[in-house]
Amino acid sequence: MKPFSLVSRRLALALLGAVLIGALAFVVMRAGPLAPTRVTVVKVSEGRFAPALFGIGTVEARRSYLIGPTAAGRVRVVAVDVGDTVRPGQLLAEMDPVDLDQRVAALEASRARAGSAVAAAQAQHQDATARRELAIVNARRYIELGEQNFISVGAVEARRQEQTSAEAGVSAAQANLDAARQDLRRLAAEQAALHQQRTNLRLLAPVAGVVIGRDAEAGSTVVAGQAVIRLIEPTSLWVKVRFDQGRSAGLAAGLPAAVVLRSQPSQPLAGQVVRVEAVSDSVTEERVALVAFDHLPAGVSVGELAEVTLTLPATAPALLLPNAGLQRQGEQVGVWRVDGSGGLHFAPVRVGRSSLDGQVQVLDGLDAGDAVVVHSEKALTARSRIQVVDALTGLLR
Incomplete structure (x- = not known):
């Protein structure tokens, strides 16, 4: 046993x-390690989609105004505050005139004196003109008497000299009158300039708008061109959006847009591309477009971030494939195609446009119905053994 x-x-x-x-x-x-690689597979099918562009932008004002003095000076008073709504011509701020009012008064006195000088020159011109007329009459009479030998030649020459002197007096009086009038015009121009300078000290609203900045307070000194008040037209708000240059094909004015403001993430706003900037950003490799709102939303603020999606015209029917299936082998872009026996073959493809949901057009390299690997647990080769599953779960190796 x-x-x-x-x-x-x-x-x-x-x-x-x-x-x-x-x-x-x-x-x-x-x-x-010898187990087959789990993969998900999709069959290439024909279809069409509406391409879209996505970008991030900021809300800006198309028409904004930096309002400040035309000459250096001290701020006398600021009449508005940030957030105030103003009407055209409303006083926003005023600069200290210093001695400008006294200079205007002095120039008014000088202009009055110049007016008196013009009146005196006119009187002198009238007197000289009367003297010339009398000299002309006397000279003519003496010439006639001299021709009849009633008076001497010397007497005739004396009257002619009086006529010449009278004509010279008229010319001098006319010159004095012209000079007085020119001086009066000069003073009038200087007075108008001072009045304009005095008017420029009052900083007025050029349009109806909203105050977004108060950059100086009463008593502070500002230089020429420095802004005291910043103003925008709220109806001119738009979004300055940046798009990746590599995905910006089809970007043009007139495209419909969906704008999602950071403060209103659940309320997409309708808009439209109104301008595409001719200059791109070579550093960030982005193109810039301006998108206007169809209806201006309430409570939007300048500088707020916004997400913008542009809808392009639908594409022509073509083979579609998830872009996750695209792989690069050396210099070629292609996909791993699964044959009927479960083997893998790398198929180079030529792709077209893509959509935001991950679909891409296949222009060449595949046929409708081909099975293509979309996701895999690890990198594949032509010798890889695969196991087709519905979805990959767990951690990828």
């Missing part, structure tokens, strides 16, 4: 060892 028990025990141990080796081999082949 002992030899039989020993043989049975050995057979049992051998059978157990075989089972363990088989189980280990099964585990190695199914879950170990």
Whole structure:
């Protein structure tokens, strides 16, 4: 009985060892490094989609105004505050005139004096004109008497000299009158300039708008051109959006847009591209477009971030593929195609436009119905063994 028990025990141990080796081999082949790579597969199908562009932008004002003095000076009073709504011509701030009012008064006095000088020059011109007329009459009479030998030649020459002197007096009086009038015009121009300077000290609203900045307070000194008040037209708000240059094909004015403000994430706002900037950003490789709101939302603020999605015209029917299936092998872009026997073949493809939901057009390299690997647990090669699953779960190796 002992030899039989020993043989049975050995057979049992051998059978157990075989089972363990088989189980280990099964585990190695199914879950170990020799196990097939799990992949998800999709069949290429024909379809069409509406491409879209996505970008991030900020709300800006198309028409904004920096209102400040035309000459250096001290701020006398600021009449508005940030957030105030103003009407055209409303006083926003005023600069200290210093001695400008006194200079205007002095110039008014000088202009009055120049007016008196013009009146005096006119009187002198009239007197000189009367003297010339009398000299002309006397000279004519003496010439006639001289021709009849009633008076001497010397008397005739004396009257002619009086006429010449009278004409010179008229010319001098006319010159004095012209000079007085020019001086009066000069003073009038200077007075108008001072009045304009005095008017420029009152900083008025050029349009109806909202105050977004109060950059100086009463008593502070500002230089020419420095802004005291910043004003915008709220109806001119738009979004300055940046798009990736590599995905900006089709970007043009007139495209419909959906704008989502950071402060209103659940309320997409309708808009439209009104301008595409001719200059792109070469550093960030972005193109810039301006999107206007169809209806201005309430409570929007300048500088607020916004997400903008542009809808492009629908594409022509073409083969569609998830862009996650695209792979690069060297210099070629392609996909891993699964044949009928489960083998893998790398198929170079030429792709077209893509959508925001991950679909891409396949222009060449595949046929409708081809099975293509979309996701895999690890990098694939032409010798990889694969196992097609519905979805990948767990951590990728």
